[in-house]
Amino acid sequence: MLNDVIPTPDTLPVHWVWFQILLTFTFVLHLLLMNLVLGGSLLAIGDLVRGKSIDKESQHIPTLIALTINLGVPPLLFVQVLFGNFFYSSSVMMSVYWIMIIPILILAYYGAYIFSRRMDTNSTFGKAMLILSTLLILYIGFMFVNNSTFSIQPDKWSAYNDNPGGTLLNLRDPSFWPRYLHFITAAVAIAGLGKAIWIRFFKKADPEEKEQGIKKNLRIFGFTTMIQFIFGIWFWLALPKDVTMAFMGQNIIATILMMLVLVSAVLIIIFAMRGKLIPSLIQGLFQVILMAVVREIARYTYLDGIFKPSQLENVHQSTPLIAFLLVFILGLFLLFYMYKLAVEPKIKKS
Template sequence: MDPSALIPVSDTIPTEWGWFYFFLLLTFIMHLLLMNSMLGMGIMALVKHIKSGDKHCPVCKDISLKLPYTIAFTINFGVAPFLFLQVLYSQFIYTSSVLMGMYWLPVIALLLIFYYSAYIYDFKYDSLSRLKLLFLAVTVIFGLIIAFLFTNNMTLMLNPEKWTGYFENRSGTMLNLGDPTLIPRYLHFVLASIAVGGLATAIIWRFKKDPRATEYIREGLSWFSYATLVQVAVGVWFLISLPTDIMLLFMGGSALHTAIFLVALAGAGFSLFFGFKEMLWPTTAALLGTVVFMVLVRDLVRQAYLAPYFHPRDLEVVPQYSPLYFFIVFLVLGLAVVFYMLKLAFEAKREA
């Protein structure tokens, strides 16, 4: 059966596709940094709890205070890129979501458990004793499950030829487990979270007046460096697991694809160099640059997968510019309010 026959007709869009593409990448970068920080710090605290038992752990206590905020920001900043993805690739993401609907719909319930467990870990930290390990473990495990389901959906939408499996399985329980890129892609994300979580911890302790702050900064940078080192190896696995024609685009087959990939790779190299040298701000700058170019690589991979069927430039434009103007205005205002609230929170903490 021709897979293209299974692809629904795309919707019209109110303005040129480039605007949606730009905001998809911009908001996804913000979401990714928050999501990696949140999950990575949770994993870091979980490991430290397991190692130290019920002993006092200042880093864990600090992470407990940060988790509810980072989860809230992660979820809220995740809405926009998912909506832009639906605008540009609605016929693909809606179809894959339906095919795995029995797993996709419970994501909301998983998020609620994930969120409330983190809140209990925070607000009951001092009174939970050993039980705090249980609530943190629930948070981390549910976060990893949600990430795995998202990875399934994001890969299933790229493979319309696998949608024919619906005719053998109409129960909405399709997963993309046979895709050779699924596991390396998922592990690449998890390792990125551990790395960014370690760096976020180091940055947080950089602003604390604590006699052991330097020790925790080094510890955070150590988590970042070693996780990034393993992530590079998994990244190679991910690269060679791609279909040959797509992989070769990043290995000289396309000047654009290869150039962006090499810049991302160089950024990872600089991140490792500065991380092992315990240079906090150069490491942070290198990471931010790497994330930007890795997101571009990720999007080029998606475009390459869908090239036989579709490109966002094919979308019909029915001009209606006012929603775009409203979004830009409220995006700027929203970010200003968020930064102002964070500023007030930091000032209140200093006064306390």
């Protein structure tokens, strides 16, 4: 029955594992930057609400948005290569909201840019633009979570027959809200870690001031990880029973990874609350990678019995992949170089 609503997938030029590896790798890069953008914006708004001055590190938000967009394209393309027949279908069902992401993203960037330019003047308009930009980014995340959950539940696609106008959302999914809240708290946590790293290695200040700033942001990292831990357990238990059980013994690899996620979260809290920057950094990166892999396993479990990328036809054309890898590596170097040129003058001034 489901086969009647799932489009025929395209062929692949090389083995599907290449695309899965690239999807996970590029998603981790995008996730780190996205967390710095959203989490950094939320932390800046938190300072505004408490009547405190916004840290100068927030002036880099527009640059981070540009980098996030650039590094968001590869994982989006790879998920369409492997799961395009699912992703395109869910995108069509929520097309009105989905197509709005492009103009909303442009507005979010300009809002962040105006805020960055007016930071030194303590402008009310600049602060309003920061709040607007953050709300728009939250909208984008909200729609991505909708699309991600909808794309792996083709049994819900029949709702399109009653609502073909492109305004379907997956809000009734029990895992939707914990997934979205988990996403937001993770962003704040990584932003706290990112600010601590920035203060340690790039900010010019006396040692005591730097130490205080590092400990303050590591506490944010640790505390929001505690909250994220709660939302994560809620998210885990809200998944369909077969998916939950895959991480509770039915799939040994998934179970081991879930145990590593839980242990890693505890270690993050311990290291962060003790002000240990390097162990917190290592554990934080490890946690992000683990969560990206767990996310992929959950996707495969949702689609078990319906579709596997291994079913895709391989036409054995490796040249496009080689060309992509060369351009991608060069692109990463260029992005790093441009970012260095953009932030070095600001570092010298700070």
